[in-house]
Every structure is written in C-alpha cells, then in structure tokens.
Amino acid sequence: MGKRIDKERNKSDKKQWKLFASGVLYLLPALIVISVFLFYPMLKTLYFSFFVTTAGGVTQDFVGAGHYTRLLQSGAFQTSMWATFKFVLYTVPTGIVFALFLAVIANEKLKGMAFFRVIFSSTLGVSVAAGATIWLFLFHPTLGVLNNILAVFGIDGINWLTSSDWALVSVAITTIWMNIGFNFIVLLGGLQNIPEELYESSRIDGAGYWHQLFKITLPMLSPTLFFVSVVTLINSFQTFGQIDILTGGGPSNSTNLIVYSIYREAFYNGRFGYASAQAIVLFLIILIFTVLQFKVGERKVHYQ
Template sequence: MEIEKKTNTSVQQVKKPVHKRKSAKRREWENLGAGLLYLLPALLIVGVFLFYPMMKTLYYSFHVTNASGAVINFIGFEYYRTLFESSAFRTSMKATFLFALYTVPTTIIISLFLAVITNEKVKGVPFFRVVFSSTLGISVAAGATIWLLLFHPSLGVLNNMLNAFGLSGVQWLTSPNVALISVAITTIWMNIGFNFIVLLGGLQNISEELYESAKIDGAGYWRQLFNITIPLLSPTLFFVSVVTIINSFQTFGQVDILTGGGPANSTNLIVYSIFREAFYNGYFGYASAQAIILFVLVLIFTYIQFKVGEKKVHYQ
C-alpha cells in the first residue's frame, strides 16, 4: 500500500508540471491572438497599400502588358536583361548615383552647420531657426516652381547677378553638364528644413554638464565640437543619412517640373524613368522591372549603412 501511495504521488507530481506547461502555452497563443487582433487594422492597411503593390510590381516585371496594364504573356527575366544592356538605363543609373553624391553629403553638412550655429544661446536665434526650417512647409511643386524662376536664362535672379558682376549667364536647365547640378541645388534647399530640425533636436538633447566639464578641463570650441557634439550626435546623424539617401533615390517632383528628364536624359533619374516608361509609353512590365531594381539598390545601401555606419554610432 505504501508503495502504491508513493507511486500515485509521484505520478501526480509529474502530471502537474505538464498541465502547467500546457496552460502557459495556451496563454501565449491567446496573447498572440489578441495582439494580432489589435494589429489587424494596421496589417490590412500595410498589406493593401504596401505588400500587395510590391507583389504586383514583381509580377508585372516578368510579364508583357498592354497599354491598360492587362497581362499578355510571361517573359521571365527578359526585361532585366534588356535593362542591363540598355545605354539609356545605364545613363539613368549614372545620373541617379551622381545626384545622390551631390545631394546627400551637402545637405547633411549644411544642415549640421545651421543646427550648430542656431544651437548657441544668442539673441535672435529663434528667428533664424524659423527661417532655416521654413523649407519643410514648402511643397515640392512650389519649391521647384520657385527655383524654375530663379534658373530662368534671361529673367532669373541668378543670371542677373552673374551679369551684374560681368559674367555670362549659365544655362541652368538646358545644359546637360549643369542641369543635374541645378536639380541637386533645388533638392538640397528643399531637404535642409527637415534635416535641420532633426539635427537641432539631437543637439538640444546633449547635456550641458558635459560642455561645462570640458570647459573646466580647458577644452576649446573645436575640441568640444569633435569630441562631444559629433560623437553624441552620431545616432541622429545616422538616422538623417539613411533617410536622406533613400529620399535621393526617390526624387521625382523637382525633376518633372524643372527639366522633365532632359536635356539628353542627363536628369532622367530612375524614378522619373519608371514614371515615363509606365505612364507615357505604357510599358508597365518594363517600368516594374526598373522599380524592382531600385528597391534592391535602396535595400543594399540601407543594409550597408546599418552594417557599417551603425558601428560608429555612440549611444549615451
């Protein structure tokens, strides 16, 4: 009898933890179901407006379509092969990379300079903060139209200033050698507002005690800038660089208004090329293949930034 009692007790002890494990797993599944239920509206929106268009674009890139977008037949990787053999596509990619090279470092450097000087406690600084961030409230269409007037060959302010100094005017938007730079100048001006606000917010989060301690140790302004400000601002700089590079690959509005991809395709950035092939020429499959290549490029650049750049980020 004693042996049977001991056996029954040991069986109950074994069964009890198993039951507890089952109930814990059940609670985990219930919590997961409740979480997904709360996320369902957001998942539906993301699925309809993000994942479905991405899958549809990938599907179109392997098919020939008619002018209305209806699929005619499957051609596999033919569009991709044609793109890499196309001189027009190579010109578009070259223009896109040059545009990113012109805009990204310049925008970040100018925005950082403006944020640093307006972070000083000087009378009248709030006014300049409003001025430097004002481009954030200007739409792409309005900003591009403003610069379209400034770049005008005969009535534009820029050429009139050059003429006042005895210099000949520049064909800002009609010269293949200058047009891309002109679009880059417009883009830099329009992106400064956002980057300025983000960097200024990062600067204001740095503790003043660090600067006071550095002053006591005899550190000058430049030493404080490079040993305190820049390292502690590195998370914000990392964020700004990622966003700015992605935006540079997605530039469209200012190209459409200022140059229309010309002259001689010198400003035909890849996004504008996608738009023109799809909605002007009706080649939806060809445009979809370019969109997939652009997506892969942005993904690669973002991955490299996170893999390499994040190692140099210093978090407080």
C-alpha cells in the same frame, strides 16, 4: 505534482496565445493597410517585371528575366543610373553638412535665435510642387535672380535648366534646399539632447570650441547623423517631383533619374513590365546601400 505542473504550463500557454491573439487583433487594421498599399504593390510589381503588358497594364507574354537582361544592355538605362548616382552624390553629403552647419549655429544660446530656427526649418512646410516652382523662376535665364546676380559681377548667365552640364546640378540645388528643413530639425533635436554636463566638464579641462565640436558634439550626434544619412539617401534615390517640374528628364536625358525613367516607361510608353523591372532594380539598389550603411556606418555610431 507532475500533473499540477503540466496544468499550470497549459494555462500559461493558453494565456500567451490569448495575448498573441489580442495583439494581432489590435494590429489587424494596420496589417490590412500595409498589405494593401505596400506588400501587394511590391508583389504585383515583381509579377509584372516578368511579363510584357498592354498599355492598360494587362499581362500578355511571359518573358522571364528578359526585361532585366534588356536593362543591363540598355545605354539609356545606364545613363539613367549614372545620373542617379551623381545626383545622390551631389545631394546627400552636401545636404547633411549644410543642415549640420545650420543646426550648430541655431543651437547657440543667443538672443533672437528662435527666429532663425523657424527660418532654417521653413522649407519643411513647402510642398515639392511649390518649391520646384519657386526655383523654376530663380533659374529663369533672363528674369531669374541667379543670373541677375551673376550679371552684377560681369559673369555671363547660365542656362541652368536647359544645359546638360548644369541641369542636374540645378535639380540637386533645389533638392538640397527642399530637404534642409527636415534635416535641420532632426539634427537640432539631436544637438539639444546632448548633456550640458559634458561641455562643462570639458571647459573645466581647458577644451576649446573646436575640440568640443569634434570630440563631444559629433560623436554624441552620430546616431542622429546616421538616421539622417539613411533617410536622405533613400529620398534622393526616389526623387521625382522636382525633376518633372523643372526639367522633365532633359536635356538629353541628363536628369532622367531612374524614378523618372520608371514613370515615363509606364505612363508614357505603356510598358509596365519594363518599368516594373526598373523598379525592382531600384529597390535592390536602395536595399544594398541601406544594408551597407547599417553594416559599415553603424560601427562608428556612438550610442549612449
């Protein structure tokens, strides 16, 4: 009897190993792609951060944690980090609230609302280069629409992209506009998945619109809001294209966010080791914020 049980157990183990091997075989192409384009660059970046490199990216002298020590003492890096945190603060809450506002409006069952849904989500089809170029013309000090509107009300024009007080705000406005389409579509999908029976029951109990919004809509939408907040935060930390086109990190490094700083150190100054150290610091910052969001924010998420 014992031998029979052992035999059946061995057959079961062999079957499990065959299933595991089959699964790995099917996943192998994806694992190769991920290893080549994700894991290898990450390990290479970590390796570079401990060396001084040539302009061609060849490692020379081992400096250990020297680059990281230099970063902590660098005024330029501190300015870059401060600008990055301000940019994230400008774009993430504002972008989510604005997209939620549009999604709530578009979720209303009114005639012609499908047209506005297309309009609200249209920025999703605009590339970073095209979107930044559009706003480059809007921010023009003399020909731009924004300053012409201000002139109608007798307000002096603003140097949107050449003033250190307004440049970061201008890039933030552009980023919010560019991300609104994605956030809108995701939030609208979340709204449309809320069961209508909940609203019908609340109306029977005499609940008004605002009571339904804060007691039903937002709690039921919390998983979608949590997802949007995590993605938007990560995207904000990784913003690059609009900065390169609109301001080039200026004026006075007021828009020199950490990703753009990494780009300049690597491809302008040829200091790949120093740039890699900044990239590792950015990775750790994003990781910490993401973990905090999951630890703190997910507690308030209402899963059905």
